[in-house]
Amino acid sequence: MAKDVHPPRGMRDFLPLEKTRRDQVLTTIRETYLGHGFQEIETPALEDLERLTSGQGGDNEKLAFRVMKRGAELESALASNNGEDNLADLGLRYDLTVPLTRYYATNRAKLPTVFKALQTGPVWRAERPQKGRYRQFVQCDIDIIGDASILAEIELLNASLDALTAIGLKDATIRVNHRVLLANLLEQLGVPEAGKGSAMITIDKLDKIAAEGVVAELAEKFDAGVAERAAAWLNAIAGDLPIPAELQEIFSAIEARFGAGRLRFDPTLVRGMGYYTGTIFEIEHPESGSSIGGGGRYDGMVGRWLGTDAPAVGISIGFERAVDLVEANVDNSKSLVLVLDSAAPVVIGNALNVQQQAIDAGYRVRLEQRPKKLNNLLDSMAEQGFGSFATIGEEFVNFADLSLRNIAN
Amino acid sequence: MAKDVHPPRGMRDFLPLEKTRRDQVLTTIRETYLGHGFQEIETPALEDLERLTSGQGGDNEKLAFRVMKRGAELESALASNNGEDNLADLGLRYDLTVPLTRYYATNRAKLPTVFKALQTGPVWRAERPQKGRYRQFVQCDIDIIGDASILAEIELLNASLDALTAIGLKDATIRVNHRVLLANLLEQLGVPEAGKGSAMITIDKLDKIAAEGVVAELAEKFDAGVAERAAAWLNAIAGDLPIPAELQEIFSAIEARFGAGRLRFDPTLVRGMGYYTGTIFEIEHPESGSSIGGGGRYDGMVGRWLGTDAPAVGISIGFERAVDLVEANVDNSKSLVLVLDSAAPVVIGNALNVQQQAIDAGYRVRLEQRPKKLNNLLDSMAEQGFGSFATIGEEFVNFADLSLRNIAN
Numbered sequence: 088m089a090k091d092v093h094p095p096r097g098m099r100d101f102l103p104l105e106k107t108r109r110d111q112v113l114t115t116i117r118e119t120y121l122g123h124g125f126q127e128i129e130t131p132a133l134e135d136l137e138r139l140t141s142g143q144g145g146d147n148e149k150l151a152f153r154v155m156k157r158g159a160e161l162e163s164a165l166a167s168n169n170g171e172d173n174l175a176d177l178g179l180r181y182d183l184t185v186p187l188t189r190y191y192a193t194n195r196a197k198l199p200t201v202f203k204a205l206q207t208g209p210v211w212r213a214e215r216p217q218k219g220r221y222r223q224f225v226q227c228d229i230d231i232i233g234d235a236s237i238l239a240e241i242e243l244l245n246a247s248l249d250a251l252t253a254i255g256l257k258d259a260t261i262r263v264n265h266r267v268l269l270a271n272l273l274e275q276l277g278v279p280e281a282g283k284g285s286a287m288i289t290i291d292k293l294d295k296i297a298a299e300g301v302v303a304e305l306a307e308k309f310d311a312g313v314a315e316r317a318a319a320w321l322n323a324i325a326g327d328l329p330i331p332a333e334l335q336e337i338f339s340a341i342e343a344r345f346g347a348g349r350l351r352f353d354p355t356l357v358r359g360m361g362y363y364t365g366t367i368f369e370i371e372h373p374e375s376g377s378s379i380g381g382g383g384r385y386d387g388m389v390g391r392w393l394g395t396d397a398p399a400v401g402i403s404i405g406f407e408r409a410v411d412l413v414e415a416n417v418d419n420s421k422s423l424v425l426v427l428d429s430a431a432p433v434v435i436g437n438a439l440n441v442q443q444q445a446i447d448a449g450y451r452v453r454l455e456q457r458p459k460k461l462n463n464l465l466d467s468m469a470e471q472g473f474g475s476f477a478t479i480g481e482e483f484v485n486f487a488d489l490s491l492r493n494i495a496n
Numbered sequence: 497m498a499k500d501v502h503p504p505r506g507m508r509d510f511l512p513l514e515k516t517r518r519d520q521v522l523t524t525i526r527e528t529y530l531g532h533g534f535q536e537i538e539t540p541a542l543e544d545l546e547r548l549t550s551g552q553g554g555d556n557e558k559l560a561f562r563v564m565k566r567g568a569e570l571e572s573a574l575a576s577n578n579g580e581d582n583l584a585d586l587g588l589r590y591d592l593t594v595p596l597t598r599y600y601a602t603n604r605a606k607l608p609t610v611f612k613a614l615q616t617g618p619v620w621r622a623e624r625p626q627k628g629r630y631r632q633f634v635q636c637d638i639d640i641i642g643d644a645s646i647l648a649e650i651e652l653l654n655a656s657l658d659a660l661t662a663i664g665l666k667d668a669t670i671r672v673n674h675r676v677l678l679a680n681l682l683e684q685l686g687v688p689e690a691g692k693g694s695a696m697i698t699i700d701k702l703d704k705i706a707a708e709g710v711v712a713e714l715a716e717k718f719d720a721g722v723a724e725r726a727a728a729w730l731n732a733i734a735g736d737l738p739i740p741a742e743l744q745e746i747f748s749a750i751e752a753r754f755g756a757g758r759l760r761f762d763p764t765l766v767r768g769m770g771y772y773t774g775t776i777f778e779i780e781h782p783e784s785g786s787s788i789g790g791g792g793r794y795d796g797m798v799g800r801w802l803g804t805d806a807p808a809v810g811i812s813i814g815f816e817r818a819v820d821l822v823e824a825n826v827d828n829s830k831s832l833v834l835v836l837d838s839a840a841p842v843v844i845g846n847a848l849n850v851q852q853q854a855i856d857a858g859y860r861v862r863l864e865q866r867p868k869k870l871n872n873l874l875d876s877m878a879e880q881g882f883g884s885f886a887t888i889g890e891e892f893v894n895f896a897d898l899s900l901r902n903i904a905n
Binding site for chain 1: 508510516532574586598599603647836851852
């Protein structure tokens with residue numbers, strides 16, 4: 088009897104064509120970032136659990152998959168009966184930022200003063216599975232550590248827009264705001280110090296509950312004065328806005344390269360993570376209902392591991408959402424199925440030789456023994472992305488003289 | 497204060513140049529296999545724990561990192577106090593073979609009749625860390641499921657020798673044996689049925705304890721007759737051996753392509769895993785003290801998930817050992833550091849434009865603000881694999897007209 092053979096809940100197998108497509112998109116993003124001088128790194132999938140739950144990961148900390156202790160340490164933890172927290176010592180990373188800041192602290196002596204890091208890879212979150220949300224998914228991060236200047240932001244946005252364009256998402260735009268502008272705003276609205284976090288959460292909901300909803304919620308949380316001033320502000324920002332001084336240089340540099348429109352100043356952009364200290368970004372695409380990435384400046388976070396502060400800014404492309412927007416583009420032009428007329432050693436020998444000649448000519452070459460129904464095989468090979476075939480018999484024919492026939496699909 | 501910032505025990509960070517080298521080697525292996533018509537797949541890092549501990553993984557099952565249940569399920573498991581086995585529901589894969597057989601069972605309807613799979617990726621084992629042995633490491637597997645013929649073995653060995661040659665390991669050889677030959681041998685030695693597994697374990701130690709050791713251990717485990725016949729056999733196989741009929745076609749096909757010497761018949765090759773049913777392989781290299789990969793035919797294993805048997809054969813390159821043998825080859829010929837004379841917007845604009853021109857010309861291009869000591873920066877950039885630099889000022893100069901200067905390293 089066949090057993091239940093699904094991958095774990097919320098996790099995915101990738102079929103060959105889908106894997107190919109994902110690899111093409113990821114490779115394009117990585118090569119674009121490498122071209123911009125970012126240096127690729129790798130950190131382990133696991134980090135010490137203590138580090139993953141130290142307050143740097145925001146709400147994601149609660150979603151970390153925890154790995155049980157082993158051997159004597161597990162025995163001792165079970166015996167002490169101290170509850171679940173004591174039973175695990177490692178966790179799967181839920182983002183690439185916490186591992187990056189740990190990596191920088193570990194390896195700083197061997198890294199350049201300004202460290203421009205590229206890291207891509209899977210992360211894991213024990214979320215309730217739902218459509219389009221997975222428990223293992225890929226992130227693509229670039230970060231610059233050690234540069235407090237606006238050049239860092241410009242490089243990140245410049246490289247990211249190039250990467251998005253390179254994978255075919257030339258309509259992607261990036262909304263930009265600055266935490267200092269948000270702080271000034273809350274001051275002007277008269278939000279009391281203790282309520283600022285809560286007020287930002289309300290403003291962040293603008294997309295979902297519209298201006299009326301935001302005003303109503305602020306009235307509820309604070310008072311009529313705050314709500315009234317917020318209503319006036321929301322009204323004032325409905326049209327075209329001047330770019331504030333804090334962001335002017337970024338906009339000038341990016342618009343000089345990409346023209347207007349790829350960056351948009353959005354004074355209502357909040358982004359949830361508490362660790363942002365300056366600019367914040369969110370990547371959008373007209374065909375996606377939700378953001379396809381984001382980031383910002385987090386000058387305080389690296390210091391947590393390092394002991395001394397280091398300025399840092401990063402941006403992350405949400406690979407799963409981005410790849411869903413990219414059209415599949417299977418290139419079967421240089422792929423070939425060699426059908427062996429028989430399993431005789433001389434035929435196998437001929438096939439291996441022709442295969443090597445074709446590989447040297449840039450082809451993907453698959454060997455297949457002739458089945459009873461050749462058409463069924465060819466249909467299947469076409470489905471798998473192979474574009475042509477030829478038969479191989481006992482007489483040797485060089486690849487250059489072989490007649491390749493298209494496989495209809 | 498800086499906290500302890502090491503990666504978890506037995507796991508590694510990769511610095512940029514090492515990451516680049518690993519990526520080059522892995523890409524070369526993958527592209528070679530793709531050229532041979534293997535189709536790349538991906539499975540999740542986690543599998544249901546029940547599957548990872550169902551007897552398919554041999555000794556590695558004991559080394560699986562186990563992931564704790566979450567939420568109400570964890571509460572209930574803790575309350576029931578049923579011991580540690582009840583607390584985890586997922587595990588990190590310890591090889592790529594168990595996930596592959598599960599994947600095949602899950603997705604068979606969408607795969608071709610003969611499925612030629614390529615999978616590379618990290619696996620995790622909770623081994624006692626020691627030199628050269630890691631708790632997260634990369635494997636590169638190719639497998640052919642659904643082909644019982646010797647063509648499958650020939651394709652695997654042919655593609656693997658090509659892949660090893662492509663990464664610079666042209667001196668790698670593959671030892672080959674067949675479980676049927678081993679079974680016949682044990683019969684001839686007069687090993688009783690119940691002792692055959694134990695006798696294979698002894699023969700497998702030949703490298704370590706030499707012929708005398710094997711004979712002595714067999715005498716101890718069985719009787720003087722077995723030991724005497726084993727001694728005669730070990731003596732007889734010391735010279736050049738005829739290739740047995742079971743392996744003749746494989747050797748002919750591979751020798752026709754690579755000449756003699758890349759395959760070696762080794763009647764003492766056992767390989768530990770109990771699931772092998774036919775040919776077995778082990779990859780060696782003169783500069784490596786231990787094997788750098790291996791595999792074999794495992795016709796019974798896929799049926800465990802599928803309900804019906806499917807023939808299967810695979811070979812795995814141990815990436816970590818292979819990459820250690822490959823010489824680092826940093827190509828800094830098309831890499832450039834653009835040093836910005838100042839942070840003035842016009843200089844930044846010029847730098848972004850020249851950067852793009854240089855990227856279009858195939859360069860990796862890194863922007864750096866001029867530090868007080870330019871030489872320190874250039875030394876650091878040379879260490880990071882950058883080969884040339886140029887300065888960018890307020891006057892715009894096209895990349896083609898820019899004078900690039902070598903960075904000495």
